[in-house]
Amino acid sequence: MVDIARYLPLSQRSGDDESGVTADWRPHISAGLTRIADLLDALSPQQWASASLCAGWSVRDVAGHLAWRVGSSTRELVRDSVSAVRLGMLPPARVIDVVSRETATAEPADLVRRLRESAVAHADGRGRKSVHELTEVVVHGYDLAVPLALDLSFSAVETGAVAVARAAGGPGVTRAIVRTRTLAATDDGWSVGRGPVTEASARAIVLFLFGRAATV
Structure with missing residues (x-):
């Protein structure tokens, strides 16, 4: 059995053994982004345009979301969110959708490039490191791969x-x-x-x- 508890914050596990505890998921984030970029690199235009598991988003929209959400700095995320709210008079709940779709208008090759750049940054110890970022990669990775019947392993x-x-x-x-x-x-x-x-x-x-x- 995999001892998942050893990777969790103190509030989510029992016992006093602190060995091996980590809050830095950047190596895993980097590996996941690389696998997703490899998958996207081989897609046809029809596959890019097909529906993902994320309601209302195409595969391309999900790729745009990952490129923005995981690939941007915290300052860039805040800036883009504030700009979307101010310019579009959008409720905060819609900001992610709007900015992700806007990012997805980039060429597929550019989206793949951004994901690879983010993978390198995380491997080098830059970028956000929490399990929330890992969650974005794993869940949205499945959003891309499952409806296309493509293998994506974590x-x-x-x-x-x-x-x-x-x-x-x-x-x-x-x-x-x-x-x-x-x-x-x-x-x-x-x-x-x-x-x-x-x-x-x-x-x-x-x-x-x-x-x-x-x-x-």
Whole structure:
């Protein structure tokens, strides 16, 4: 079994052993971005335009979101968000959608380049490092790959950390589910929750926890 707990903040795990604890997910973020860029690099124009698992977004829109959300500095994210609100009189909830779609108007090759540049930056110790950034990469990576029936693999540590973070800090309905059910990833060897066990692949569990699938 993969010991996901050793990678989590103190508030999300038990015991006193601090060895191996990390809050720096940049190596994993870099690896994930590289895999996504490799996948996108081989897509046809039709595949770029096809629907993703993220409601209302095409594969290209999701790529634009990743290029902006993970590839931009915190200062750039704030600047772009404030500009979108001021110029478009947009409620904050719509800012991400608008800016992501705008970023996605770049040529596919430019989006791939930006993702690769972000991967290099994270590998070099630059860029945001939290599990939230890793979540963007894993969940939106699946958003791109699954509807195209393309393989996109993440490590057990990556999928497990994203699932546990969602179970601990997600919306109330998600927390309610894992209070009464244990979701066990048969391929990656981790589990989240308590109660009767439901077995599925790590990908299926992540997609369920993030509302991409109605059942697991």
